[in-house]
Each structure stands twice: as C-alpha cells, then as structure tokens.
Amino acid sequence: MIRRGFQAAVRLGQHRALFGGPQVLPRLNPTSAFGSSTDALVSRFCPEKTDLKDYALPNASWCPDMLDLYQEFLEKTKTDGWIKLPSFKSNRDHIQGLKLPSGLAVASDKSDWRIFTRCIQVEGQGYEYVIFFHPSEKKSICLFQPGPYLEGAPGFAHGGSLATMMDETFSKTAYLAGEGLFTVSLNIRFKNLIPVGSLAVLNVHVEKIEDQKLYMSCIAQSRDQQTVYAKCSGIFLQLQLEEESPQ
Amino acid sequence: MLRGCAGLLRSWALRGPKRGRSFSSEVLHVDHSLPNPSWNEDMRLLFDQFMKKSEDGSWKRLPSYKCNPPERIEDVKIFFPDAKLLKEQMSQAQQFPRSLGEGVGFEYAMFHNHVEDRTVCIFQGGPHLQGVPGFLHGGAIATMIDSALGMCAILTGGIAMTANLNINFRRPIPLCSVVVINCQLDRVEGRKLFVSCNIRSMDEKTLYSEATRGGPEGGGSAPCDVIISVDYQDWSQVLWHLKLAQFKKFKKKNANLCINMSFCLKRGKKPQHAAAAVIWKTRSLPSGLCRQFTRSASRLHP
Numbered sequence: 001m002i003r004r005g006f007q008a009a010v011r012l013g014q015h016r017a018l019f020g021g022p023q024v025l026p027r028l029n030p031t032s033a034f035g036s037s038t039d040a041l042v043s044r045f046c047p048e049k050t051d052l053k054d055y056a057l058p059n060a061s062w063c064p065d066m067l068d069l070y071q072e073f074l075e076k077t078k079t080d081g082w083i084k085l086p087s088f089k090s091n092r093d094h095i096q097g098l099k100l101p102s103g104l105a106v107a108s109d110k111s112d113w114r115i116f117t118r119c120i121q122v123e124g125q126g127y128e129y130v131i132f133f134h135p136s137e138k139k140s141i142c143l144f145q146p147g148p149y150l151e152g153a154p155g156f157a158h159g160g161s162l163a164t165m166m167d168e169t170f171s172k173t174a175y176l177a178g179e180g181l182f183t184v185s186l187n188i189r190f191k192n193l194i195p196v197g198s199l200a201v202l203n204v205h206v207e208k209i210e211d212q213k214l215y216m217s218c219i220a221q222s223r224d225q226q227t228v229y230a231k232c233s234g235i236f237l238q239l240q241l242e243e244e245s246p247q
Numbered sequence: 248m249l250r251g252c253a254g255l256l257r258s259w260a261l262r263g264p265k266r267g268r269s270f271s272s273e274v275l276h277v278d279h280s281l282p283n284p285s286w287n288e289d290m291r292l293l294f295d296q297f298m299k300k301s302e303d304g305s306w307k308r309l310p311s312y313k314c315n316p317p318e319r320i321e322d323v324k325i326f327f328p329d330a331k332l333l334k335e336q337m338s339q340a341q342q343f344p345r346s347l348g349e350g351v352g353f354e355y356a357m358f359h360n361h362v363e364d365r366t367v368c369i370f371q372g373g374p375h376l377q378g379v380p381g382f383l384h385g386g387a388i389a390t391m392i393d394s395a396l397g398m399c400a401i402l403t404g405g406i407a408m409t410a411n412l413n414i415n416f417r418r419p420i421p422l423c424s425v426v427v428i429n430c431q432l433d434r435v436e437g438r439k440l441f442v443s444c445n446i447r448s449m450d451e452k453t454l455y456s457e458a459t460r461g462g463p464e465g466g467g468s469a470p471c472d473v474i475i476s477v478d479y480q481d482w483s484q485v486l487w488h489l490k491l492a493q494f495k496k497f498k499k500k501n502a503n504l505c506i507n508m509s510f511c512l513k514r515g516k517k518p519q520h521a522a523a524a525v526i527w528k529t530r531s532l533p534s535g536l537c538r539q540f541t542r543s544a545s546r547l548h549p
Binding site: 183 | 343
C-alpha cells in the first residue's frame with residue numbers, strides 16, 4: 001500500500017476527471033482496508049520535487065508577527081515532527097494520480113479553476129496563510145493574515161473569510177489525518193473581529209473519528225492568545241479517492 | 248442616535264452610497280448585482296423572474312457595491328472607537344465577495360420582500376471558488392451564507408455582526424452552477440437576531456445546505472439543536488399533524504421554550520407546496536411530544 005503510494009507520487013501524469021453527474025455520496029466500504037496511513041497521504045500531498053508554485057511562502061506583505069511565527073515553526077519541522085504543507089493553485093495538484101470516487105467526479109475539468117483561498121493573486125491583498133501539520137498528534141496550526149480585499153465591516157475581515165480559512169485548515173487536516181473530503185457541518189462562534197492586516201493563529205485538533213466522520217475543533221486567536229477571534233467545530237466526511245486508471 | 252444609524256444603514260442597503268463622495272475610482276460606484284457577460288442562462292432566467300416579481304412593489308432588488316460607503320465607516324467608528332482604520336488600507340479595501348474579478352468569483356444578486364419579510368439571493372459560483380476539484384469550496388458557501396443572512400438581519404434590525412454561524416452541508420455544490428439562498432428572520436430576542444436560510448437548486452428539488460445565524464452574543468444558549476425541513480401539501484395538514492393547539496398550550500406554560508415555525512404558503516390555482524421549518528430545543532419538550540413530531544415529519548417526508 002505504501003509502496004504504491006510512493007510510486008504514484010513519483011509518477012507525474014496529467015489527471016483527467018471522469019464524466020458523470022454528481023449523485024448521492026457513496027458510502028465507504030467498511031470491509032476494505034481503510035485508507036492509506038497518514039505518512040502515505042502526507043508524502044503524496046507534499047511532493048518533494050515539483051514545478052508547481054508554492055504559495056505558502058513568506059513575501060513582502062507578511063507582518064512581522066507572521067514572519068516570526070513562521071520561522072519558529074520552520075525550526076520545529078526539523079525537531080518536533082511538524083510538517084509545512086505546500087499550497088498549490090488547485091487541490092487537484094495535491095492529489096496527482098488520484099480522482100474522486102466514480103459518481104462524484106464532474107464533467108470538464110478546466111485548467112483555470114483555482115482553489116478559493118488562492119483566488120486573489122495580488123500579494124498581500126487576499127488570503128496570506130501557511131499551514132503546519134503534526135501527523136502523530138493529528139493537529140494543525142494555520143497562520144492567517146487577511147488582506148484589504150477580504151473586508152467586511154470597515155477595517156475588519158469578513159466573517160466569511162475566517163470561515164473559509166477554518167474550513168480550509170479543517171479540510172487539509174481531515175484529508176491527512178483520515179481522508180476526510182467533504183464538509184458535513186460547520187459551527188462557528190465569532191467572538192471578536194480580526195483587523196485587516198493582522199495575524200490570526202488557528203489551532204485545529206482532531207477530536208475523534210467515528211462512523212465515517214472526522215470531528216474537529218478550532219480556535220482562532222491572536223499571537224499572544226489574549227484575544228480569541230472565533231471558535232469552531234467541524235465535521236468532515238471520509239471518502240477514499242480512487243487511483244486513476246493508467247492512460 | 249442608534250436608531251438614526253440603523254435607519255442610515257437600512258437606507259444604504261436599499262439605495263446604495265451617494266454619488267460624488269470620496270472614492271476616487273469610477274469603478275467603485277458600479278452596482279454589481281446586475282447581469283454581466285459571465286452570468287449563465289440559468290442565472291439570467293432567475294434574475295428576470297425576480298425582476299418581474301418586483302414590478303408589483305413587493306420585491307425589491309438590493310444594489311451591491313465594491314466598497315463600504317462613508318456612512319458605514321463612520322458607524323463602525325462609533326461602535327469600535329479603538330479600531331485603527333489606516334487611511335492606506337481604507338483606500339484599497341474592498342467588500343470581500345465583490346473583490347474577485349468579473350465571472351471568476353461570486354456572482355450574485357439579492358432581492359428583499361418586505362411583505363413576507365424574507366430575502367432571496369441568487370448565486371453563481373465562479374471557477375476561482377473551487378474546493379474539492381469540481382465543487383464549490385465550503386468556505387465560499389459559508390461566505391455567501393454569511394453575506395445573505397447578514398443582509399437579511401441588517402434590513403430587519405439595523406447594524407448587526409455575526410455571532411454564531413451554524414451550517415449543515417447536505418450535498419456538494421458543483422462549480423459554476425446556480426443556486427438560490429432563501430433567508431428569513433426567525434425571531435428577535437433582545438439584541439439577538441436569529442436568521443436562517445436554506446440553499447436549493449434552481450428547481451428547488453435539491454437541498455444543498457441549511458444554516459442559521461445568531462446576532463450579537465449575550466451568553467445565551469445555542470438556539471438550535473434540531474432542524475427539520477418538511478414539505479407539506481396543505482397548511483391544514485400541517486396544523487393537524489403538528490397539533491398546533493396543544494403546542495400553544497404547552498408554550499404558554501414554558502416561557503423559555505424556543506419554538507419557531509416559519510412557513511411559506513403560496514396560493515394559486517394548482518396545489519402548492521408549503522414548506523415549514525420547525526426548530527426546537529429538544530430538552531425543553533417532553534419526550535412524548537418529540538416523538539410525535541418525529542413521527543409526523545417522517546410520515547410526510549419519508
């Protein structure tokens with residue numbers, strides 16, 4: 001299983017989606033050996049050598065807090081078992097060689113489709129974020145800095161932008177911790193507004209995995225943990241991706 | 248003063264910012280809730296349907312601009328005097344759902360019915376809102392829900408900020424498809440406004456998600472534990488199956504009971520569906536009544 005995972009990671013193929021309309025989500029087959037291990041998923045998710053642009057790297061728009069924390073966690077990737085997740089233009093780039101279960105894949109996969117959190121390409125204007133994942137403790141940290149294009153109330157980030165960031169962090173954590181694919185529910189309690197251009201640290205934990213669902217919780221707070229911006233609990237559905245048939 | 252602010256905000260929501268104010272670019276005065284070349288056929292069809300409904304005055308299209316108007320900025324300064332609204336950032340800032348380019352992000356238009364007191368938003372998600380390949384990002388859906396419910400709350404209650412957002416996703420929404428978000432105000436408790444919505448496909452046959460949003464938090468308990476949506480053929484069936492009279496008697500004895508029934512009845516020559524959303528706190532109801540609800544609901548909506 002792991003060998004197959006590594007082989008697929010090395011293979012650089014073009015992926016094509018199956019044609020078919022979306023139907024009711026398929027149930028996971030409980031008799032099949034469930035899923036790849038976290039290590040296999042991580043190795044496929046974070047290809048060592050790739051031509052794809054990684055957006056989760058520091059740039060001129062990052063505030064000093066964000067740069068400091070980034071360096072701190074980069075050190076921890078060498079010592080404490082953390083992994084920095086790359087962030088590509090589309091989720092499809094993370095799952096090369098895999099496809100959605102038949103019945104879910106949609107028609108025509110256009111190359112101009114991008115992941116929502118990387119839609120605003122101007123540096124510093126939209127989502128500036130980086131996610132660090134800890135495989136053994138099944139937890140993540142996301143450093144998030146909202147730009148001026150994410151404004152809701154004047155001077156503060158839109159509630160939806162924080163919801164998006166939480167959903168995105170949940171999504172990456174759920175996939176790597178247990179092949180979680182789709183959001184089932186999100187329950188967000190907003191406490192304080194995030195000023196545009198300031199840092200928010202999102203801590204995500206996987207509480208439990210049962211009944212084909214992953215239960216996660218998240219707290220978004222300032223760097224010094226004095227201000228809590230929001231608390232959220234999310235449930236993700238586990239679904240195994242299928243290997244693409246060799247062309 | 249507060250009432251004045253609320254009135255200002257409501258009039259802004261309905262009419263849009265005055266022209267000739269401080270924004271430098273002409274582009275920022277453009278009303279984006281109007282058809283543009285990126286809208287597909289379904290979106291235009293829905294838009295025309297709602298514009299037709301607006302002719303008798305019950306429905307009204309809500310304009311939508313890229314930037315917050317100066318009045319709203321002043322209002323926020325009143326409530327958040329410590330906010331450091333840097334001048335540079337203010338000039339660059341754009342309302343989030345409108346900050347993506349034409350056709351690639353959020354294409355939407357909102358309509359408000361003051362008679363039925365509900366808001367409808369027609370939404371087409373563009374190719375830059377992807378999550379799982381081929382489907383809309385959960386966060387994009389959450390953003391749209393927050394915007395639509397926020398507008399619904401503002402129109403009814405004045406200035407409002409989101410305190411709680413609770414979304415149940417039922418089905419993934421394919422990218423570049425058109426959906427209808429139906430929002431309504433459920434109840435008002437002091438400073439808290441409880442609004443709820445559901446997202447359906449154009450033909451209303453597919454339910455994509457349901458959400459509720461609570462206004463400013465005051466240490467109150469979560470309003471919703473269970474949400475059931477059922478389609479009823481006739482309102483008399485609703486009354487009979489839910490034993491409304493019995494329920495009302497129960498409600499009188501228990502002031503803290505949170506029960507809210509909101510329904511939409513369309514009368515016409517053909518029998519119409521009446522949709523009822525029933526929300527209750529299960530621990531406040533005796534178990535017998537809970538079972539009755541569940542049985543009635545499952546009989547009508549297997």
